[in-house]
Amino acid sequence: MKNIYLNYISDEHLFKCISNLHRSYINAKNNIDKRKFYKNKVDTIKLTFDTKFNDISEGDMIEAEVLRQIDKSINNFLGTFHEEILGGINGFERGNLSGFDIRAEDNTLFADIKNKHNTMNSSSAESLFQKLAQYANTYKKANCYWVQILANKSFNTHWNGIINGKEYSHSRVFKISGDQFYKLVTGQDDAFFQLYKILPSAIDHYLRTLQPSEEIALNSALSEIGEEVVKSNRTIIDQVTFDNYPYYLGFDGL
Structure with missing residues (x-):
């Protein structure tokens, strides 16, 4: 059967590569709970400047930082995606x-x-x-x-x-x-360009085959921090700071 998308790999192999990367996205998002979000110590001084200078709410700023961590993980998976494509x-x-x-x-x-x-x-x-x-x-x-x-x-x-x-x-x-x-x-000559051009439609095609339960789940870090804020009556950034640096001088009074 003739391929719909690329002539140098089968559609079946293409969808397998897309599926593997999609699973990596899901795992990356599911894995960002509060414990993992705090693993590398959040720079709350920078977050304070970001919220003020960029006029962004604390909640949106924390969500953006979570997404930055997810994006860093996903960048590592993109090399694997190309390995899988080329290996087919x-x-x-x-x-x-x-x-x-x-x-x-x-x-x-x-x-x-x-x-x-x-x-x-x-x-x-x-x-x-x-x-x-x-x-x-x-x-x-x-x-x-x-x-x-x-x-x-x-x-x-x-x-x-x-x-x-x-x-x-x-x-x-x-x-x-x-x-x-x-x-x-x-x-x-244009093999890489061909991949770039077909990706939007191939990804849409793949996503239409999924069951709702297979869609990307939201990370839980922000909601977990929000629960702590309700209990502590701190601001979001104060809560993140307290969670990360309770052993610093004076920070235990936040």
């Missing part, structure tokens, strides 16, 4: 914690997928280069790629330079933008 292309497979993210079945290509170009520090970059170089040395016909799905330009070039004071270079280690990598593995 004929002749390629996903690594599934095997040390690589994408591999050509004939061992002529290995790739590590990053959703954004600026997600690695120098130590991570050095470790990644060494890993890709090791694949290139082991598999003599393999080209190895650091893939930046969302890069600051379109490119496919050798990856060489100085990392942590050491010079790195290899004839078969490359860095490549997302559009160029999709082109490389599909043989279609």
Whole structure:
């Protein structure tokens, strides 16, 4: 049966990838209760400035901060989404914690997928280069790629330079933008653009197949904080501050 959406992966595989990412959204939202919201200590000094300078209510500000935490988690899942999409292309497979993210079945290509170009520090970059170089040395016909799905330009070039004071270079280690990598593995210049264009309708199609119970649930952090506010008669930000810093001098009197 002919695909409706993309010609380089099946509709079934596309919907599986969308479903997996949707499940990640649900889990991220369901997991943001008060305990998890407070895990990394909320900067209530910043929240105070945000509410005043941006003229936002305390409740809306806390909700925005919860959504920021959720968004940070979801960004990590988007790299996995691209791994799954690319792993469904004929002749390629996903690594599934095997040390690589994408591999050509004939061992002529290995790739590590990053959703954004600026997600690695120098130590991570050095470790990644060494890993890709090791694949290139082991598999003599393999080209190895650091893939930046969302890069600051379109490119496919050798990856060489100085990392942590050491010079790195290899004839078969490359860095490549997302559009160029999709082109490389599909043989279609606009493969990444095709994915972008069909996503709205494909997501709508997928969502229509869901039962109501499968829809994204609201996080509980704000409602839990609201319950505490009713009991304590504090402002929302005072309650968040007290919950996070009761051991600071003077804060126990909030």
